[in-house]
Amino acid sequence: MGEVDPAFIQEQEHRPKLAKTEAQGIPIIDLSILSSSDANSDHSQALEGLVKQVGDACREWGFLQVINHGVSLEKREKIFNTSRNFFAQPLEEKQKVRRDDKRPLGYYDTEHTKNVRDWKEVFDFAAQNPVTMYASYNPDDEEITQWFNQFPEYPPEMREVCEDYAKEMEKLAFTLMELISLSLSLQPDSFHGFFKDQTTFIRLNHYPLCPAPHLALGVGRHKDAGALTILAQDDVGGLEVKRKSDGEWIWVKPTPNSYIINVGDMIQVWSNEAYESVEHRVKVNPEKERFSVPYFFNPAYDTIIKPFEKIANEQNPAKYKPYNWGKFFATRKRSNFQKLDVENIQISHFRVSELAENLEGALSIKS
Ligand SMILES: O=C(O)CCC(=O)C(=O)O
Numbered sequence: 222m223g224e225v226d227p228a229f230i231q232e233q234e235h236r237p238k239l240a241k242t243e244a245q246g247i248p249i250i251d252l253s254i255l256s257s258s259d260a261n262s263d264h265s266q267a268l269e270g271l272v273k274q275v276g277d278a279c280r281e282w283g284f285l286q287v288i289n290h291g292v293s294l295e296k297r298e299k300i301f302n303t304s305r306n307f308f309a310q311p312l313e314e315k316q317k318v319r320r321d322d323k324r325p326l327g328y329y330d331t332e333h334t335k336n337v338r339d340w341k342e343v344f345d346f347a348a349q350n351p352v353t354m355y356a357s358y359n360p361d362d363e364e365i366t367q368w369f370n371q372f373p374e375y376p377p378e379m380r381e382v383c384e385d386y387a388k389e390m391e392k393l394a395f396t397l398m399e400l401i402s403l404s405l406s407l408q409p410d411s412f413h414g415f416f417k418d419q420t421t422f423i424r425l426n427h428y429p430l431c432p433a434p435h436l437a438l439g440v441g442r443h444k445d446a447g448a449l450t451i452l453a454q455d456d457v458g459g460l461e462v463k464r465k466s467d468g469e470w471i472w473v474k475p476t477p478n479s480y481i482i483n484v485g486d487m488i489q490v491w492s493n494e495a496y497e498s499v500e501h502r503v504k505v506n507p508e509k510e511r512f513s514v515p516y517f518f519n520p521a522y523d524t525i526i527k528p529f530e531k532i533a534n535e536q537n538p539a540k541y542k543p544y545n546w547g548k549f550f551a552t553r554k555r556s557n558f559q560k561l562d563v564e565n566i567q568i569s570h571f572r573v574s575e576l577a578e579n580l581e582g583a584l585s586i587k588s
Pocket residue numbers: 424426440445452454459460501502503513514515
């Protein structure tokens with residue numbers, strides 16, 4: 222085994238098993254009915270069936286896969302090709318578009334998840350350029366800033382390919398939000414307003430060959446903080462999802478040209494936990510490098526996230542206090558840049574529970 226920097230080594234309990242647990246699990250849902258426009262009763266029945274499938278998958282897994290989704294295959298292939306060409310360059314070239322505190326988008330190879338370094342390199346770009354964000358994670362500081370995409374000179378087509386792909390994915394993201402809204406008995410466009418000024422970003426992930434796949438992870442266990450993630454993976458595989466029923470890590474077998482969708486923390490809050498954001502991680506291997514492209518669908522920086530009014534009521538009291546998405550994101554981002562001693566911010570910090578209330582009570586008496 223080659224020498225592996227200790228920064229990559231997971232604690233014993235989080236190390237991956239090399240054997241795959243490949244259950245018939247995450248539902249594969251066919252979206253072809255959405256591209257046919259017959260307005261007859263068979264069609265509306267099929268649509269109802271589809272909404273139910275989506276709702277069931279969100280409730281049982283927090284994950285689903287879609288086929289016949291209408292996303293251009295050509296655009297998908299182009300972004301994978303551009304990603305391969307970009308990452309194949311020497312580090313020195315990639316570093317020309319590296320991200321830092323001032324320019325948080327671009328190339329990066331030292332991301333930490335839960336304080337352990339990920340075995341990967343990434344390139345991030347925003348769907349809206351520039352994208353408006355808070356300048357600081359300090360909750361009292363209203364100052365805003367703009368983040369600009371930084372595309373490299375090589376490959377020359379990278380900017381256009383990435384921008385085209387982002388536009389193509391946005392259609393699917395809105396469609397999925399509509400299906401999810403319907404599955405929660407809400408109007409289909411209930412969430413659309415939050416995404417007028419989006420902070421959506423897209424990540425090109427490259428997981429190089431790893432000599433110690435039993436010690437390191439491509440991405441450590443985590444939940445996605447945004448609304449929805451729409452992931453394209455190549456045919457190597459590596460994504461594992463924590464099954465809700467028993468906590469087992471389940472291998473997501475690559476299905477050609479499908480997308481893997483997962484509910485992010487925000488849908489957990491909006492739905493008042495009807496749907497939960499589920500932990501996932503990425504295994505790496507010594508034989509095949511892997512590429513993936515997640516699209517993180519996120520609302521405007523100043524969106525206040527709280528259980529949806531039509532869902533939370535007297536019978537189903539709101540389980541979360543409102544929080545500000547931009548501040549949450551800025552706080553999260555801070556910990557990705559460096560190892561911190563403090564625990565990363567989580568939505569559980571906004572959960573209304575007796576425990577939290579008691580703690581708050583105790584603290585206010587003391588102060
Ligand atoms: O590469 C993958 O399969 C998943 C990546 C992921 O979970 C993430 O970047 O949040």
